Amino acid sequence: MGRGRAKAKQTKVARELKYRTHETDFGALARELHGEEQDEKTEIDPDEADPWSDYADSERD
Template identity: 70%
Template sequence: MGRGRAKAKQTKVARDLKYQTHETDFGALARELHGGESADDRAEVPDEWADLDERSRD
């Protein structure tokens, strides 16, 4: 007894997840998982060293 309402709710949530389309930002996910630097975290690089800095990030 009492399981009917909970089971109906679970079924509704499962159906919504199955048929709803989600836009996933894979770039943001990759940055989060790999500990990517945000623009605020990067150190200032003098212009003469900028090309070396860009190559080191690849």
């Protein structure tokens, strides 16, 4: 990709960030920055994290 194309893409992304309205959840941002504990609903159970991990190296010899 040439420099012109890369610059055009950067300009496009910058315009989208500048002019698009986003609904910011400042409460969630504050919790993330202060390192507060997550809700139990959002925690990932280690047994359910990767259902395919049992098959990762079982067929390699």
